[in-house]
Amino acid sequence: MAILKLSAAERRRISAFFTCLVLALVAWVITVLSSSYNYTVKEIITFKNAPLKRAFHSLQSDTVNITVKGTGWQMLLSKIREANHQIKIDLSPLDYEDFVVVSSQLPAINAEKAIHNQIIAITPDTLYFDFTNRSVRRVPVRLIKSIKYMPQFTQSGLSIIKPAYVTISGPSNLIDKIDVWHTDSLVLKNINEDVTTALNLRVPAEGNISVYPKTVQVTIPVEExxxxxxxxxxxxxxxxxxxxxxxxxxxxxxxxxxxxxxxxxxxxxxxxxxxxxxxxxxxxxxxxxxxxxxxxxxxxxxxxxxxxxxxxxxx
Missing domain, CATH: 2.170.120.30 (RNA Polymerase Alpha Subunit; Chain A, domain 2)
Structure with missing residues (x-):
């Protein structure tokens, strides 16, 4: 099999050719990624400024498609740079309307974004809501716990929860069925002394139910x-x-x-x-x-x- 033999000058010319080719490719990629594009990503919507006198239930999915104007670099890195994938929708218009036009809030939404590329459109553009009578109710807090004590130690009295009651508000058909509100699970091991800790309350499964306060202080007396x-x-x-x-x-x-x-x-x-x-x-x-x-x-x-x-x- 014949072996191609190149002179030193020929090898230098080939090396220079491939170097120029790589540099040209890199320059082309940089130019393409530096250009401006419109691209679409999915984001979760969250609500702020919910109406106090009206209970609501969203009639669409909690995710929307947003069209973003940005460079190719931003499009390439959007998933990395947008860690939370959330946008906040202001529900103040629900005090006098039954819907929210999202496009009217684009300046405020863009101002809250952590990146510089601009959102130019959100689909769907209008969010519709179902309204029912709103109820407010005080219910006792129930502690959910799983505690393992050291030998010859155990709980010596009733658990003390402060505050003992929380205020819940939301649609009447849901609120009227709630008699207690549970805490997150308190899981402890090898306990041999009194326990005092702050504990979060369970997050409502429905977005149109609010709970106040969101945390309680729990004290559990422990004795030998x-x-x-x-x-x-x-x-x-x-x-x-x-x-x-x-x-x-x-x-x-x-x-x-x-x-x-x-x-x-x-x-x-x-x-x-x-x-x-x-x-x-x-x-x-x-x-x-x-x-x-x-x-x-x-x-x-x-x-x-x-x-x-x-x-x-x-x-």
Missing amino acids: YTEKTLELPVKLIGNVDYYNVKLFPQKVKVTFTTSLNRYADIDEELFEAQADLNLWRTYGISTLPVKVVRMPAFCKLVSVEPGNVDFIVKR
């Missing part, structure tokens, strides 16, 4: 717990015929958990154990189950021994 056992007398109930009834045993051992801070203050007076004689009269059972019907809210029942008591009825 231990077990305690007390002997309680069993109180007989349901003895409507006033039989002479003897229980065996007359006392049961009740084991429960409580916080260390309250351990010494807990005694038998705070508890009540009962056995119901009606279960024998109605169902003929031979032993009566024991139920602890009164106990402090900060205690948690572990066991009752024995769980059933024998009895003798003397007629």
Whole structure:
């Protein structure tokens, strides 16, 4: 196979040719990308200055096509430079109209854009809305939580939410069905002390519902717990015929958990154990189950021994 041999002068001429070709191509690309073009991109619309006395529901998609005038460089980098892909539509005209003409807001929209290329058209140009009666309501906040405590620690009281109520407003047919408003999920692990944190409220699924405020402060008391056992007398109930009834045993051992801070203050007076004689009269059972019907809210029942008591009825 023949091998082409070039002289030094010929190699220099070929190298110069390819160098000029590359430079010409680069210059052409720069010229093309520096020229002005109109191109279309999709963006999400968000609303501001919503009417206070009218509930609304958008009748079109939350995305629009925008026509932008910019250089080829801006067209090439539009996806990178437009990180949020959002434009804000002013809803002030809805105070006296049932639609918003977007083209009339182009100067304000362009002024808020972070880039220099200009939006020259938005499709659709007119946004239409459905209106219903607007309601305002105060509803309680409900905490959504998933908390794992360290061994021998647990929540020692009710969660405190400030504010406990939020104000919601929107279409009457939606607002009237809402009884509570949930927080975002509070997820914690290995907790051994009180928790105090700011927590966001759930964002409404419908764009025409507003919630105020948008955050609450949550406090969850946490204490170390231990077990305690007390002997309680069993109180007989349901003895409507006033039989002479003897229980065996007359006392049961009740084991429960409580916080260390309250351990010494807990005694038998705070508890009540009962056995119901009606279960024998109605169902003929031979032993009566024991139920602890009164106990402090900060205690948690572990066991009752024995769980059933024998009895003798003397007629």
